[in-house]
Every structure is written in structure tokens, then in C-alpha cells.
Amino acid sequence: MRKLLLVMVLLLGVMLSATTIEVLWMGWPQDQVMQLVNAFKEETGIDVDIQLVPFGQLFQTIEVRLAAGDGTPDVYIVDGPNTASYAARGYLLPLDEHFSDEEMSAWFDASIEEGSYHGSFYSVPYGTSSAGIFYNKAIFEEYGVPFLPETIEERLTWEEVAEIAKKLTKDTNGDGLTDIWGLVIEQIDRPYLIFPMVQSLGAKVLSDDGLESQGYITSDEFVEGTTFYWKLFNEWKVSPQGLSDSAISREYFGTGRAAMMLGNEWNLRRMLQYPDLAYGLSPFPYFEGGVAVTPTGSWHVGINSKTKKLEEALAFTKFITGKEAVITWHKLNGIAPARSDVYEALPEVFDNPMWQLFVKEMETTAVPRPRTPGYSQYELMLREAFNSIHYGADPRSTLEEVAARIDRELRKYR
Amino acid sequence: MFRNNKVAWLFVLPALTFLLVFKIWPIGVSVIESLTMTSFTGTKSFVGFENYEYLFKHDPVFWRSFSVTLFYSIIVNPLIVLTSLLMALLLNSSHFFTKFFRTVFFLPAAISFAVVSVIWMIVLDPYNGLANSFLTMFGFKPQPFFASPDQALWGLILLNVWRSSGYWMMYFLAGLQNIPETLYEAAEIDGASTLRKTFKITLPLLTRTISFVLVANTAFNFLSFAPVYIITKGGPMGSTNLLMYESYKSAFVNLDMGRASAITTILLGIILVFSFFELRFTRARFEY
Amino acid sequence: MILFAVLGIISLFFLIPLIWVVASALRPASPLYEYANPLTWKSFVPTKPTLENFVHIFVNLNFGRALMNSLFVSVSTILLTVIVASMAGFALAKFEFRGKAALFTIVLITFMVPFESIVIPLYILIKQLRIDNTYWALILPGVANGLAIFLFRQFFSEVPSEIMEAARIDGASWFRIYWRIVLPLSVPAIVTVIVMVFMFQWNSLFWPLVATHSSRFEVVQVAIAAHRSTENTSWANLFSSAIAGSLPPVILFLFLQKYFVRGISGTGLKG
Numbered sequence: 001m002r003k004l005l006l007v008m009v010l011l012l013g014v015m016l017s018a019t020t021i022e023v024l025w026m027g028w029p030q031d032q033v034m035q036l037v038n039a040f041k042e043e044t045g046i047d048v049d050i051q052l053v054p055f056g057q058l059f060q061t062i063e064v065r066l067a068a069g070d071g072t073p074d075v076y077i078v079d080g081p082n083t084a085s086y087a088a089r090g091y092l093l094p095l096d097e098h099f100s101d102e103e104m105s106a107w108f109d110a111s112i113e114e115g116s117y118h119g120s121f122y123s124v125p126y127g128t129s130s131a132g133i134f135y136n137k138a139i140f141e142e143y144g145v146p147f148l149p150e151t152i153e154e155r156l157t158w159e160e161v162a163e164i165a166k167k168l169t170k171d172t173n174g175d176g177l178t179d180i181w182g183l184v185i186e187q188i189d190r191p192y193l194i195f196p197m198v199q200s201l202g203a204k205v206l207s208d209d210g211l212e213s214q215g216y217i218t219s220d221e222f223v224e225g226t227t228f229y230w231k232l233f234n235e236w237k238v239s240p241q242g243l244s245d246s247a248i249s250r251e252y253f254g255t256g257r258a259a260m261m262l263g264n265e266w267n268l269r270r271m272l273q274y275p276d277l278a279y280g281l282s283p284f285p286y287f288e289g290g291v292a293v294t295p296t297g298s299w300h301v302g303i304n305s306k307t308k309k310l311e312e313a314l315a316f317t318k319f320i321t322g323k324e325a326v327i328t329w330h331k332l333n334g335i336a337p338a339r340s341d342v343y344e345a346l347p348e349v350f351d352n353p354m355w356q357l358f359v360k361e362m363e364t365t366a367v368p369r370p371r372t373p374g375y376s377q378y379e380l381m382l383r384e385a386f387n388s389i390h391y392g393a394d395p396r397s398t399l400e401e402v403a404a405r406i407d408r409e410l411r412k413y414r
Numbered sequence: 415m416f417r418n419n420k421v422a423w424l425f426v427l428p429a430l431t432f433l434l435v436f437k438i439w440p441i442g443v444s445v446i447e448s449l450t451m452t453s454f455t456g457t458k459s460f461v462g463f464e465n466y467e468y469l470f471k472h473d474p475v476f477w478r479s480f481s482v483t484l485f486y487s488i489i490v491n492p493l494i495v496l497t498s499l500l501m502a503l504l505l506n507s508s509h510f511f512t513k514f515f516r517t518v519f520f521l522p523a524a525i526s527f528a529v530v531s532v533i534w535m536i537v538l539d540p541y542n543g544l545a546n547s548f549l550t551m552f553g554f555k556p557q558p559f560f561a562s563p564d565q566a567l568w569g570l571i572l573l574n575v576w577r578s579s580g581y582w583m584m585y586f587l588a589g590l591q592n593i594p595e596t597l598y599e600a601a602e603i604d605g606a607s608t609l610r611k612t613f614k615i616t617l618p619l620l621t622r623t624i625s626f627v628l629v630a631n632t633a634f635n636f637l638s639f640a641p642v643y644i645i646t647k648g649g650p651m652g653s654t655n656l657l658m659y660e661s662y663k664s665a666f667v668n669l670d671m672g673r674a675s676a677i678t679t680i681l682l683g684i685i686l687v688f689s690f691f692e693l694r695f696t697r698a699r700f701e702y
Numbered sequence: 703m704i705l706f707a708v709l710g711i712i713s714l715f716f717l718i719p720l721i722w723v724v725a726s727a728l729r730p731a732s733p734l735y736e737y738a739n740p741l742t743w744k745s746f747v748p749t750k751p752t753l754e755n756f757v758h759i760f761v762n763l764n765f766g767r768a769l770m771n772s773l774f775v776s777v778s779t780i781l782l783t784v785i786v787a788s789m790a791g792f793a794l795a796k797f798e799f800r801g802k803a804a805l806f807t808i809v810l811i812t813f814m815v816p817f818e819s820i821v822i823p824l825y826i827l828i829k830q831l832r833i834d835n836t837y838w839a840l841i842l843p844g845v846a847n848g849l850a851i852f853l854f855r856q857f858f859s860e861v862p863s864e865i866m867e868a869a870r871i872d873g874a875s876w877f878r879i880y881w882r883i884v885l886p887l888s889v890p891a892i893v894t895v896i897v898m899v900f901m902f903q904w905n906s907l908f909w910p911l912v913a914t915h916s917s918r919f920e921v922v923q924v925a926i927a928a929h930r931s932t933e934n935t936s937w938a939n940l941f942s943s944a945i946a947g948s949l950p951p952v953i954l955f956l957f958l959q960k961y962f963v964r965g966i967s968g969t970g971l972k973g
Contacts, residue, residue, distance in 0.1 A: 055931035242561025
């Protein structure tokens with residue numbers, strides 16, 4: 001199969017060697033991305049004009065470029081949940097007829113779901129994600145708290161985590177300020193990490209048609225989960241308010257200013273920056289009596305619906321999401337691949353119990369974010385709500401108010 | 415003033431061409447956009463003032479943002495103009511250290527707002543930032559800064575003053591060069607104090623520069639939002655939700671160009687009103 | 703002297719965060735807050751200074767190319783803008799003509815509208831003009847600078863009209879008056895506009911991302927911003943590229959200091 005794909009790509013390359021495609025990509029370390037791009041150019045002879053856009057400007061740049069409607073960029077990076085939005089507006093090419101069943105079987109089901117909209121496949125999975133509780137073994141030892149369980153069967157409940165966090169929130173020099181926080185949330189107000197909390201209690205975060213939040217984010221279960229989140233910052237004060245950047249959260253955990261961090265799988269690579277840190281990984285908690293739910297989903301690759309270079313665009317897309325490229329990319333970057341064959345191909349990495357845990361979560365407990373063409377506004381408004389809540393605003397009234405505003409935005413998609 | 419239509423227009427033509435093509439045309443499109451609503455499939459329909467009506471009548475977020483923005487402007491604009499003017503006056507000399515200090519004051523301006531925002535996000539970190547480290551060293555209580563709805567906006571003001579004073583100082587320095595030395599010499603012979611010289615000679619002759627800086631700075635501050643985008647995201651609790659950030663969200667997240675353009679058109683109106691009064695104020699006060 | 707002391711204290715306010723950033727850039731990559739909390743002298747003076755962060759961005763990440771691009775775009779824009787804007791400013795300052803008020807209002811409006819609101823129509827426009835993904839797309843929109851025109855207008859209005867009248871009587875053309883009399887008397891204004899336009903282009907981030915997409919056009923702010931993302935932020939690269947990227951404007955300002963000279967005083971017309 002791999003040989004066949006290679007031959008196809010080479011043949012295509014021979015046929016199309018004079019063409020250039022435009023690709024819009026995220027500004028990951030230049031030297032890393034260019035390695036992959038150059039490998040593609042060598043293999044196929046197709047030239048790639050790749051633009052690396054910094055993350056902070058990525059979505060706006062994509063919007064402006066797509067607004068011109070001329071078929072460029074030919075290929076662009078798509079944040080998984082935004083697939084619905086681009087697809088609904090006709091910016092993405094439906095890909096069902098271009099990918100065989102065999103090719104599709106390489107990817108996780110949750111990833112394919114994330115890349116689909118109204119039954120069609122629109123964006124090819126590139127990465128995925130998972131999350132768990134990282135904990136600082138040295139701090140646990142110092143205060144005599146037993147290490148957290150690290151197997152999926154012994155998953156902790158949120159109630160237990162809260163208790164441990166309380167025990168490990170310390171003012172070490174007696175100046176009235178917390179020096180060690182019990183729990184830090186890597187992306188402090190992003191729905192990505194908070195959805196699993198409320199979903200564990202059985203809440204649904206959006207209607208099935210993706211167009212209504214009233215009744216869902218205002219349900220008792222959602223409010224209950226959000227209230228627990230609120231308490232972390234305002235009642236038990238085990239989490240610091242106002243961490244405005246995920247790098248800062250990682251810094252807190254990595255330098256021993258937090259005992260635990262609820263964070264993503266990429267930390268297995270990021271924590272290498274802190275060589276003195278001895279840490280362990282515990283599964284994403286759930287609520288007592290509830291269901292285990294983990295977050296998932298990450299970057300996908302999409303083809304412009306108006307592209308004038310379909311063959312080349314497909315060649316690039318299949319290459320960059322293919323097994324070899326993803327192996328190289330994981331080695332360079334450390335993020336979770338969305339294809340299972342990569343995990344099998346790199347036992348030296350993935351036989352590690354922490355990765356094993358993440359893979360198991362992705363296979364069994366992962367729930368992708370809701371699909372709605374209005375995802376970006378839904379997420380931003382919800383994020384602002386969570387932000388206010390973590391600063392102390394009342395969960396129920398804040399959620400009620402934001403549900404009304406979200407639904408007004410979503411109404412235009414009916 | 416010279417009267418000559420033809421010559422004047424010839425001088426103006428190149429600039430006007432650039433302005434019309436690259437500014438006025440897109441601005442026109444944007445204003446028209448504020449009178450439309452776009453469905454998600456891309457079909458635009460003309461809705462008149464509906465976007466504005468919704469903003470004024472049914473959008474409490476807009477009003478909150480409006481008042482935050484006004485409060486911010488009323489404080490930050492005079493503050494920056496005053497600090498940069500003061501710095502320029504202090505450096506309007508030719509001591510051996512003048513060049514050095516001018517450059518030092520200018521340094522923050524050489525860094526883009528985005529990077530300045532990241533720097534201040536770190537400096538004002540509530541638990542581990544430089545600022546709190548300094549405060550606690552001198553026995554003060556550490557402050558939440560951007561983590562507090564009462565302090566966050568002041569954090570933005572501080573950041574802005576830090577970054578912008580040196581920049582506008584440069585304009586004042588340029589304006590000060592036009593004041594003839596002879597006037598100061600004459601005043602000194604009459605026994606005028608530094609303060610008197612400043613108020614009777616310097617400031618009146620600096621009028622045009624002052625009005626320039628006032629108007630330009632006002633516009634800049636209404637239209638920039640990098641620190642909000644990078645640090646506070648409008649929070650906590652909307653206390654830093656500037657109008658320009660609201661517009662930006664409408665355009666690029668909510669994909670509601672109509673509302674976004676309506677907000678920026680309103681901003682344009684506000685800035686024009688402010689500028690009108692600023693130009694009036696400086697002319698009346700200082701011209702003689 | 704008191705002046706020196708006052709200036710010294712004010713400069714501390716500006717310098718402290720900057721020195722910390724420079725020190726951080728000169729340190730081997732280390733945890734962000736290690737030298738912020740607690741604060742010691744080591745926070746501001748690296749114990750093991752190294753240039754490795756700077757070397758890395760130039761050698762591995764092509765930062766030099768970004769600097770060159772930004773320099774080229776900035777200088778080109780300056781050349782065009784100074785000519786075009788000073789001509790318009792001259793007309794607005796010294797002439798009465800039909801349509802003047804409308805024109806002045808247009809000039810003001812152009813800098814009172816945020817870039818974000820015009821980016822999409824502007825992008826579509828440059829695509830239609832077929833200048834997208836070229837240096838022109840970065841330079842030409844930058845010449846449409848109402849603020850520069852406004853500045854020249856303010857400064858030119860202080861040039862005594864008597865000189866111009868005298869020259870007219872002598873038979874000089876208006877262009878000659880503008881070029882040979884007004885401009886030389888307005889060196890501080892020109893210098894200020896040079897810095898203004900340079901910094902405007904130097905600091906632009908969003909427009910270059912939209913207007914060009916080939917990596918050969920990468921500008922300095924894009925290169926700096928690339929080091930931040932949710933998944934992976936490199937403080938060392940961010941600080942070193944921010945410092946390196948801030949040097950050209952500082953050098954320009956330093957260099958142009960000597961042109962902040964008394965321009966009009968020596969004309970012998972006053973008093």
C-alpha cells in the first residue's frame with residue numbers, strides 16, 4: 001500500500017513538475033516545517049510556496065485570503081473544529097471521492113468526525129490531542145502526599161483532585177501569598193479543557209444541529225461542572241487567576257510553582273525544557289458517578305474549494321498527512337499524530353506509559369468538540385464567559401447571558 | 415496664503431491619488447458594509463441602519479465597551495501628550511547627556527506594540543512578575559494588575575504611556591527646533607524665569623505641534639488594541655473591552671462584517687468629534 | 703545637576719523592563735520567571751552571557767532575510783512618502799484653493815479608520831491590481847499616509863510666507879520654491895516623517911501576512927511573532943528577535959538626532 005502511494009505520488013510529480021501550489025501553514029519553527037516541505041518538493045518535483053503565519057494572526061489571515069475567493073491558498077491548515085465553519089461557507093473542497101476507504105482507515109474515528117460536516121469529509125486529520133493531569137513528584141514527596149495513580153483504571157475523581165490540590169496549595173514563606181498552587185490549568189479559560197468537566201456530569205454542550213446553546217450550556221449539569229471550575233479559583237483558591245498565556249501556565253508547573261497541571265499531551269515534549277522537573281501523568285479526572293470524558297482534536301489540512309491545482313494540492317495533502325511525513329513531524333515537534341500507524345511505527349516513543357495512556361484515552365473516552373458552522377464565535381463567547389467566571393462571576397447568570405448572545409449569532413446559520 | 419487653484423491641486427494630486435486608491439476606496443467599501451448584513455453563504459443584503467440600531471438599542475456589550483473606551487481615552491490621551499511634552503521640554507537642550515536620554519526615552523517606541531504587550535504581560539504577572547517582585551522588595555503588597563477588573567485598564571494605560579511617550583516626544587522635539595533662540599535670549603535679558611519662558615514663548619509657538627500630537631495620538635489610541643488582544647482579551651469582566659477589540663472580534667471571529675464596520679464607523683465619528691474639539695482648543699488657547 | 707538626576711529617574715522607568723529583556727535574551731534558554739521572582743542583580747546581568755539565541759535566529763531561522771525585507775520596504779516607502787506627502791502638505795499649508803476643506807477632511811479621515819476595517823477590500827483591490835505577493839503590495843499602500851501630510855502641513859504653516867513672496871517676485875516657480883526654500887527649512891519635519899514612516903512599516907504585522915505569502919517576503923514582525931503559539935512558545939527566540947528587530951529603528955533615531963537643528967531661526971527675517 002505504501003509503495004503504491006509512493007508510486008502514485010511520483011507519477012503525479014513527474015506529470016506536474018512545473019507547477020507551484022500555495023500553502024498556508026502555521027508558523028511552527030520554520031526549520032521544522034521546511035524539512036517536510038523540501039522532502040515533498042524533492043519527491044514530487046512540485047514546488048510549494050508555503051506561508052508560515054504566526055498563530056496569533058492565523059485565523060484572521062485565513063479569513064482575509066479566503067474572502068478574495070480566487071482559489072488561493074490551494075491548501076491551508078484548518079483547526080479541527082473550524083472545519084464546519086469553512087465547509088458551511090463553501091471554502092473547503094469535499095474530499096470523499098479523493099480518499100479511499102483504506103486511506104480513511106488510518107485515522108482515528110474522532111478525527112474523521114472532526115473533519116466532517118453534514119456527512120461529507122472536508123479536512124484531513126493531521127494532529128490530534130489529549131490531556132491529563134501532570135503532577136510534580138518532588139512537591140508531592142515534600143508534603144507527604146501519595147503520588148497520583150497513573151493508569152486509566154484508577155482515574156481520580158474531580159472531588160479527589162480538589163482535595164489534593166487543597167493540601168498542596170502552600171504559602172512557603174509566610175508572606176500571605178501563595179507560592180505553590182495546587183492545580184494550574186494550562187489553557188485557563190478555553191472550553192477545550194472545561195467541556196470534559198461538564199460532559200462528565202452528562203451535560204451536552206450544544207444542540208445536535210449545532211445551532212442552539214440555550215438549554216445546553218445553561219443546563220443544571222453544565223452549571224454544576226462550571227461551578228466546580230469556579231470554586232477552584234474563588235472558593236478553595238487552589239488555582240491562580242489571570243494566567244493569560246499557556247506558556248506561563250507551563251512555566252508555573254515546570255518551575256515548581258504548581259503541584260499539578262491540567263494540560264495537553266504536547267507537554268511530554270515541552271517539559272523537557274525543565275530538566276530538573278520530575279513529573280508523572282494521571283488520567284483526566286471525572287466526576288463521582290459520572291462518565292470519563294477527555295478532550296481531543298487538533299490541526300487538520302484542507303483544500304480550497306476553488307483551487308485551480310487540484311492534483312497538486314491533493315498530492316501535497318496526502319503527503320503531509322501521510323505516515324512518513326507525520327513520523328518526521330512528530331519527531332520534530334512532539335504533538336500527537338492522528339493516524340494509528342505512526343504510533344506503531346515509533347515504539348521507542350509510544351511504548352512509554354504516558355503515551356499509552358493518551359492513546360487509550362483517544363480510543364475510548366475522547367469526545368470531539370461540537371460541530372457548528374459558528375464554532376469560532378461560540379467558542380470565543382464561551383471562553384469570555386469562563387474567563388469572567390474564573391475571576392468570580394456567578395456561573396449560572398453568566399452562562400444564561402452568554403447563551404442568549406451565542407444563539408443570536410448562531411441564528412444566522414439556520 | 416496664496417490663491418492658486420491649479421498649482422495647489424498639482425501639488426496635491428500625487429498624494430490624493432494614493433489616498434483615494436488605497437484608503438478612501440476601502441473605507442468607502444467598509445462604510446457601505448456597515449449598512450449590510452451578510453448571510454453565512456455570502457449573500458449580502460442592504461439593511462440600512464439596522465446594524466447601528468441594534469448596537470445602540472439592544473447591545474449592552476456595545477455600551478459597556480463604549481464607556482470603557484471613552485474612559486480610557488479621556489485618561490490616556492492627555493496623559494501621553496503631557497508626558498511626551500514634558501520629556502521633550504526637559505530634553506530641549508544640548509548638554510552632553512541630551513542625546514543619550516533622548517534615545518533612552520525613545521527605546522520603547524522602537525518595539526512593536528505586540529512585543530511590548532508580551533513584555534508587560536510578564537512584568538505585571540500577578541504572582542511572579544517583575545513589578546510585584548519590586549513592590550514586595552520595598553514592603554508593598556503585590557498587586558493583581560491585569561487580573562483585577564479595577565486595575566486592568568490602568569495596566570493598559572501604563573503600558574501605553576511607557577511605549578508611546580518617547581515616540582510623541584520626538585514630534586515635540588522637532589517642533590521645538592522651530593523656535594528661534596533669539597526669543598529666549600531676549601526674554602532672559604528681561605529677566606524671565608524658565609517657567610515664564612515656557613508658558614509665554616515655548617508653548618504658544620508649539621501650538622501646531624501640540625495639535626498634531628493631540629489629534630494623531632487620539633486616533634492611535636482609539637484604533638489600537640494589541641495589548642487587549644494579547645493580554646486581557648477584554649477582561650477581566652469586560653473592563654478592558656475596547657471598542658476596537660469588539661469590532662475586531664465581530665470581523666474575524668463572528669464573521670459579522672456589518673457590525674464590525676458599524677463600530678469602526680462610529681469610532682471614526684467619535685475621533686472626528688474629539689479632533690474637532692482638540693483643534694479648536696489648541697487654536698483658541700495658544701495662537702496669538 | 704538636577705536635570706540629570708530627574709532624567710535619570712525617568713529613564714529607569716523605561717529601562718528596567720528593557721534591560722531585563724536584553725538580559726534574558728543574552729542568557730541560555732531558561733525558565734521565564736527564574737530571574738523575575740525573586741528579583742536579584744542577576745535578573746539584569748546575565749552570569750553566563752551568550753549570543754546563542756541571536757545566532758540561532760539568524761543562522762537557522764532566516765531572521766536576516768526578514769530584516770532586509772523590512773529595511774527595503776521601509777526605505778522605499780519613505781522615499782515616496784516624503785515627496786508625495788510634503789507636496790500635499792505644502793499646498794494645504796500655504797494655499798487657498800477650492801475644495802481645500804474637503805481635502806483636509808479626507809486627509810484626516812484616512813488615519814482615523816483602523817486597518818482591520820479596510821484589510822479585506824484593500825486585499826481584493828491589490829489582487830485586482832495584480833500587485834499581490836510583490837514588494838509593491840507592501841510599499842504602495844504605505845505611501846497613502848494622511849498623518850504625514852498632516853504633519854507637513856503643520857510644519858510648513860510656520861515657514862514665513864514673506865520668503866516665498868520674495869522668491870515669487872524674483873520669478874521662481876512654485877516647485878522651485880517648494881524644493882529649494884521650504885523643504886530645506888523643514889529638516890526637522892522631514893526627519894520626523896522619516897522616522898514615522900519607517901516605524902509604521904517596520905511595525906506592520908497583519909498587512910504583510912495578507913498582502914504577500916511567499917516566504918521570501920517575510921518581514922521582521924512576522925518573524926518575531928512566529929515564536930508564540932498556544933502549543934509552543936520560545937521565550938529565548940522571542941526576546942532575541944525582538945531585541946534584534948528593535949535595533950534598526952533605534953539606530954535610525956540615533957543617527958537622525960543631529961538633524962534636529964534649529965531650522966528657521968537663521969533666516970534673518972524675524973525681529
